[in-house]
Amino acid sequence: MTEYKNSEKDNAQSSIDATIARILAADEANTDGKATRFVADQEHLNEDARQRRLSILGDRARELADSDAHTEHDGEQYDLFERRSLRRVEGLSTELEDVTEVEYRQLRLERVVLAGLWTEGTITEAEYSLRELAALAETAGSTVLDGFIQRRGKPDPGTFFGSGKAVEIKEAVAELGADTVIVDSELAPSQRRGLEDIVKVKVIDRTGLILDIFAQHAKSREGKAQVELAQMEYMLPRLRGWGESLSRQAGGRVGAAGGGIGSRGPGETKIELDRRRINQRMAKLRREIAGMKPARDAKRANRKRNAVPSVAIAGYTNAGKSSLLNRLTDAGVLVENALFATLDPTTRKAVTPDGIGYTLSDTVGFVRQLPTQLVEAFRSTLEEVADADLILHVVDASHPEPESQITAVRKVLAEVDAHEVDEIIVLNKADAAESHVIDRIRRREPHAIVVSAHTGQGIDELKQLISDSIPRPTVPLQLLVPYADGEVVSRLHAEDAEILSTDYQEEGTRIHVLVRPSLAAELSQYQVKD
Numbered sequence: 001m002t003e004y005k006n007s008e009k010d011n012a013q014s015s016i017d018a019t020i021a022r023i024l025a026a027d028e029a030n031t032d033g034k035a036t037r038f039v040a041d042q043e044h045l046n047e048d049a050r051q052r053r054l055s056i057l058g059d060r061a062r063e064l065a066d067s068d069a070h071t072e073h074d075g076e077q078y079d080l081f082e083r084r085s086l087r088r089v090e091g092l093s094t095e096l097e098d099v100t101e102v103e104y105r106q107l108r109l110e111r112v113v114l115a116g117l118w119t120e121g122t123i124t125e126a127e128y129s130l131r132e133l134a135a136l137a138e139t140a141g142s143t144v145l146d147g148f149i150q151r152r153g154k155p156d157p158g159t160f161f162g163s164g165k166a167v168e169i170k171e172a173v174a175e176l177g178a179d180t181v182i183v184d185s186e187l188a189p190s191q192r193r194g195l196e197d198i199v200k201v202k203v204i205d206r207t208g209l210i211l212d213i214f215a216q217h218a219k220s221r222e223g224k225a226q227v228e229l230a231q232m233e234y235m236l237p238r239l240r241g242w243g244e245s246l247s248r249q250a251g252g253r254v255g256a257a258g259g260g261i262g263s264r265g266p267g268e269t270k271i272e273l274d275r276r277r278i279n280q281r282m283a284k285l286r287r288e289i290a291g292m293k294p295a296r297d298a299k300r301a302n303r304k305r306n307a308v309p310s311v312a313i314a315g316y317t318n319a320g321k322s323s324l325l326n327r328l329t330d331a332g333v334l335v336e337n338a339l340f341a342t343l344d345p346t347t348r349k350a351v352t353p354d355g356i357g358y359t360l361s362d363t364v365g366f367v368r369q370l371p372t373q374l375v376e377a378f379r380s381t382l383e384e385v386a387d388a389d390l391i392l393h394v395v396d397a398s399h400p401e402p403e404s405q406i407t408a409v410r411k412v413l414a415e416v417d418a419h420e421v422d423e424i425i426v427l428n429k430a431d432a433a434e435s436h437v438i439d440r441i442r443r444r445e446p447h448a449i450v451v452s453a454h455t456g457q458g459i460d461e462l463k464q465l466i467s468d469s470i471p472r473p474t475v476p477l478q479l480l481v482p483y484a485d486g487e488v489v490s491r492l493h494a495e496d497a498e499i500l501s502t503d504y505q506e507e508g509t510r511i512h513v514l515v516r517p518s519l520a521a522e523l524s525q526y527q528v529k530d
Helices: 002-031 036-043 047-056 078-083 099-104 123-140 163-176 189-199 206-217 221-238 270-305 321-329 372-377 379-386 402-415 435-444 459-469 483-492 517-526
Strands: 110-118 142-151 180-183 202-205 310-315 346-351 357-362 390-396 423-428 448-450 475-481 497-504 509-515
Touching (some): 189 202, 189 221, 206 221, 310 321, 310 402, 321 346, 321 390, 321 459, 390 459, 402 435, 423 435, 423 459, 448 459, 475 483
Parallel strands (some): 110 142, 310 357, 423 448
Antiparallel strands (some): 346 357, 497 509
16 A cells, blocks of 8 residues: 555656646746747748758848847837737647746747749849738747748739649748738738638738738728728628528518518628628728818918928838937937838927927838738828928938839829928938948938937037928018017017128118018018118
8 A cells, every 4th residue: 555655656756747847848838039840840841842941041030130229319118118028939839738827928929931922123132022011020029930921923813822832831830830811911811811821821912911010000080990990991892701501581570471572582691791791880880080181281381380390200110200209309219220210290390400390200110012902091191191291202312222112102102192292312221321321312312311310410410401401481580679578579489580791780780681472461560661
């Protein structure tokens, strides 16, 4: 009996030791840079697949390769702290094997495989596009495992890719244990279903990925409504249902079959009901967005009435627009090394070196193949760019293809009727860019300036260029202001007038000043001849 009890005790101790060992092993996997299962999967990859991934994607998306670097102009960054309060952790499972592992219950990174179609341009451009897709996928909260590019004249109408490439993607998904396939283009509903039938995992396209990032980052009430409207416009033709098996019989009247004439038959199917509800929700969202527009229009009209110059910051996503706004105005808006980090427009007051006031507005970033649903949904927000007196077009000078980014941004600006506004090309991230790339762009773009929002290089020159480019007071006046009316002199020292000379005489203060037309009428009683 004693031997039996000792044996039972040894078995219990062995079970406890095994549980502790499993927990410690999970802990080591969490502290490592890669998950244990992912490392094991990588060891089974053949050398060709490994080299393909390294050559196309690199270890991490290039757009996100650098760590976040903030300056004192970025402020406390409380919004960034809130966004990172719940982070996805690579290698952690949401499934609990034991109650003692509750501390490991965190949100696991989705594991994705990328796939793109090369139909035009060069292979280098196709690889840049896939790298950008990798950055979008990481921003959305996933781990990129592999990437594929197929050379094909036009997409397959059934599965987008050729049958051989689709099977190759399926094998990679099974080998790597991926959850999702992300396609670097917009898929037709039938192509998405056809590809899912082959790869046996969820398939999303570039448009759906961008919409997901916007849904994560929208903060304001208007921004959330705009993103929801864009998502529903995208979702409407892609609904899936059970067809006639969930049909609803019409009812509500007395008669044969309970519904009367016109009510007999299959009735309304579940998918038809979903479409009707989505259309009703979209109509409500459009009314809400339209209801928010008057407040913004009133603010814009007030600035126009007071002739306050407006400068809009536009550019490719992650080019450094928010960092530049912080550097110019100490706005303290969120700065994060992620694509589409800030969506809600921010307007701040700024002053030129010689004291002329203007407003500086940050806008949503652009990207290649920006979904048309987003352009339409954010059209009211992008009106700030179209109504501006000057556009600061921020370009990431350290990017391998900055010219393609410039083209993509100008395409969107043309869609919102902002292509005729005066534009300054701001080549940002000069501290990380190559000199020959900067020289190449400056030869093509005569109105370009080189800056670094991080180090402050070129910021003073940019401020002076803005001062020379915005509308300035143009009406010259010679004024004699009695000393008793000192508030008038104080008013002339404000940010909408430019004092050229001041002379203190016996009768009062004689001032030669440039003012805006709206202010000139108010000062007519003090005007004197030269």
